[in-house]
Amino acid sequence: MGRGSLRASLRAAKHRSRIMTQYISPETLKAWREGTAPYAAIDVREPMEFNKEQIYRTTNLPRGWLEFRIEVLVPVKDTPLALVDGGEGRAERCAETLAHHGYSRTAVLQGGIPAWKEAGLPTVSGTNVPSKEFGEEILHEDRIPEIEAQELNALIEGGGPLRIFDSRTEAEYERFSIPTGVSLPGGELILHAWDMDQDKSSPLIINCAGRTRSIIGAGALHRLGVTNARALRNGGMGFILAGLSLDHGKKSEIPQPSGRSRAHGEKLAARLAEEEEIPSLSPDELRALQEKSGSETLYLLDVRLAPEFRKGHIPGAISIPGGQAVQRTDEVAAVRAGTIVTYCDANARATMAAYWLRRMGLPNVYFLRGGIAAWDAAGLSSETSSAPADGESPSAGG
Template sequence: MTQHNASTTTADARTISATHLNALMSSDYVYALIDVREAGEYNSSHIPGSSLISRRDLEIQMARSVHHKGIRIIVCDDDGRRADLAAGTLRRMGYTNVSALDGGMNQWVVEKFPTEWGVNVPSKDYGEKMQVQHHVPEITATDLNQRIENGDKLVILDTRTPEEYQRACIPGGRSIPGGELSLRITDITSQLDDDTTVIVNCAGRTRSIIGTRVLQRMGLTNVFGLENGTAGWVLAGLELEANGDRLELPELSLEGIAAAEQYADTLATEDGVKFLDIPGLYAMIGRQSAENIYLIDVRTEAEYTAGHIPGFRWFPGGQAVQRSDEVGVVHNCPIVFTCDSKARAVQTASMYRQMGHKEVYAVDGGTSAWESAGAELESGMPATAPDGFAEAVLQAKHISAHELESDSQ
């Protein structure tokens, strides 16, 4: 897709009307709509399709959120004042096509355009859609607790991040981040009796619905999502387990890999995920000088730091779906996912396709194909300093703790 800007808006325009923004959002133009208020304000009400980057975080987040400096950017707030300041900041950072929403959210509401509330709304909408369309089975906290007490055959898979899992989990649950489900489930169930029930949980409901749907789509029938997750468990008066230590992912077997890759091929066909071979990936990377293209590695942190394709950002699959509005801040641009082969990349890419993203790719063969082509991987976690940080350090006056203590006496 060729990235272009709305013909009715010039790069010099300082503001955009609510009516014009609404029309822009209904088109295929490439743009970013950034809400520069604070999280609490955004959560209470925001424009659908907007991404939260608070004004104080612009220098920290923009480089990874909007790579290309010529992208059409609209910033908004409540009344336009902070948006004007934020637009000035972005222009100083080198962004050349920035406008503030005239009158902010207040004017948007006056003109009766839609709003929504909450955080990570696209993935939540997607989860609810899966629940309704595919009748994803659920179990209540009370019923699950009773089955645990009865000694029923169960395996509880916690699809949150390992950090969330360790803070508090359903008693007996094991950590299997959502992006790992299709790759690991065959090896998990191979160690279980055939009549074992699989329970998928998260903190609320979105990730458990999505995870349960993955397993349902892979052909598992005795699988349920925990209704309202760990939050529902607590609301039912039940205690969570702290410091869960069942974090180790199962070793992959040839059978498990084959099942995951067969599922990936099915997803690619049914959901319209495009594959990129290594020459195609090189071509895509080459387009970054003229376009905004997201390159996302969905593997585990340990795998990513051990070696990743240069230029790819780490965002594990489950979180890449849960936080899709943070991954794809720019609308209507290509998104490329990779893993070590294709299973996890395609699982994530298929969900993006189902959420309405049009140009979504998976690297066929992933990092393995990259190395086989003679290209080198990059190790470690890339560190990017906030925009203008070096200059700020030179200009700032520094004072030691000892000097501060002396000055206060």
Template structure:
């Protein structure tokens, strides 16, 4: 195997400052990634490389730089990427430690560019906010106000501010006038912490809504730290929007986007860019998942509800690429684009789209790598084999999903840790692999065969097919053979976060602007 070339901290920094395309990929799992990484690093774990890399780094000759923290994962990932057709793959000189030793700033947590940008927006625009105690007093007084939750609907359902309505961020400018038609009605925007509250509130301010508008300071974290009680399992959502409201919102959103420097493009422009292999271009549909499924532009990826602005590094993992946005109302794409432009992206909104252009239907189907042929078995066969014995079932789903429910007897294993994990699993004459759908599991077949020397099969349809057949499951972590580092537990996540962790998270967010200054590569411009 030929030696993999290296790129230095200085080369990456120069490319960022020149706004060249940079694909700096951290191939560790999400939890160690969240412990420290460069500002514009994208996390694509080695364990999930084949199912994530093509849509996130679509151009095969992109200059990709990989790193780990001395675990040896980056070299393995470089070899695999070359097999997948990527031609310009290098290692970061010295890995994560080399970045730090060269003077590079390290950031903790995930989706840091958007979170740091949110703090910068609040600092420069003085985004209005209310403390939890102030909002509680207004609610107790039955004041004329609406609380709009800017997170994803599933996050809102987990925990929400009393009376709150789910209006994911990209929907706010489109929906707020219907939810607060009286200009005297106060609008309070919340998320779990700070970023989406700030961006959502500032979106409404930028769009010129006449209402008094405030962010809930520190979101649901601030609410809990103030000793208040959250609701759980709520389902309040925005309703239909009248044509007159939609037209007003479209005019407001376009004005905001134009001020932010958003560029305009036609469908023909996108088609030309899509065919151009000299530049990376992404096409994102920022409407709801349901609208996307009913009809979308070919090759568009669904990024609903403002998550594109919150998680840009996850969707567009090549910094310096071109981003193209589409909707059918002129509101959500323009508002999302206004923020992406301020985040330093070249961003275009497609104008002049017709209903017939939204010709593709169904959920987004990512491009994934090809895999060698493998043999599948049915849930019935698996049940028989497990009853007979001498079969081990390996589960490659997320550790959280596995602990919540899995096929009885299954061992949870992390694919990048497979050799170590198999040492903890009793040996068997045959192995069956599964995950939620078996999409990821199939990529582990050759590796398990090589490590065990035994016959390896894939459960057809994954664990979902086992559930569909009405077969039992079990819960717990008795058979977890790898460290549970595949996902970073956010301090604002769930309903049982310690107060100390929540406060530490807020303190970290407050310090992000200072970190941006030390890093010096962000290119953010707040309008």
């Protein structure tokens, strides 16, 4: 090794020695969770480990994805950041990586999940647990009517008038779907509400793979005045458990709303925003927030369909169509106290997404008034995307 290489190695070793791992106790993390100040808790274990057992409202970001996703999940680098693992040392290695990337307030949960449990604190299991819990709350609070798999199958086999709309993403629909079901991601429902409400006699069913998006989709229609909508109890999984047949590989062909229904959706959104006091921002106000995004956490969510995002979006936006924004909130907003701004082409889809996010308890949610059309009209720049936005997973522009 030459002298130059040796000196560089010694400097790197000296720098690493200065990075001292900070720790927090389970009690301190509990206090963070119960407070209102911005923070993030990132679980760096693999998804299977995380799904088996996790601290409620932590965000899973495995070590192998840390450098690719951390700046989207925690954009402000001096945000207090707790790293969680199984107590075996992965979090310490992640803390060192984050220190090299400028994260200055990172701390490791001392002892990981085992220490959390030893302190008598609870864990949960599953995927997207906060959203699923929220769905169950909406089911009971809003009294969303459901239909069982066997009853729906009998209606399908009966051949009578029937409308089934699959509120999942296009990719999920193409893997499997309920026979006769039509692909219509949940964020689009507000644009179709008038069209759906013209037929008040034919059964109107919203389904997903399990429960949450069925409930949220039917709940959205009820909130918008389409009161004959029902959620398929347990979704496609209910069909599987009942031994009923599903379609596989059917191409997603999302129907277009009529012009009248689209316009009515905008009127419904205006009424919803007024009744629920959902705040909005002008393009200039959003631009001002973006200028402060180095010191104040901002999540800008494009809730349109993925092809719309790819054609042109606001710089810094994350593609996550409306139904997914509610289903996978924990994969987007790691800092719950941050500011969330939703936008679409105009107002309808963004307002509906903001409504649900606010009902989930997120404290600082707005929609962009007039959507990307207003942004463009204000002379502000948009960009196209090389990112593989697919409507299923959150995807940052780039």
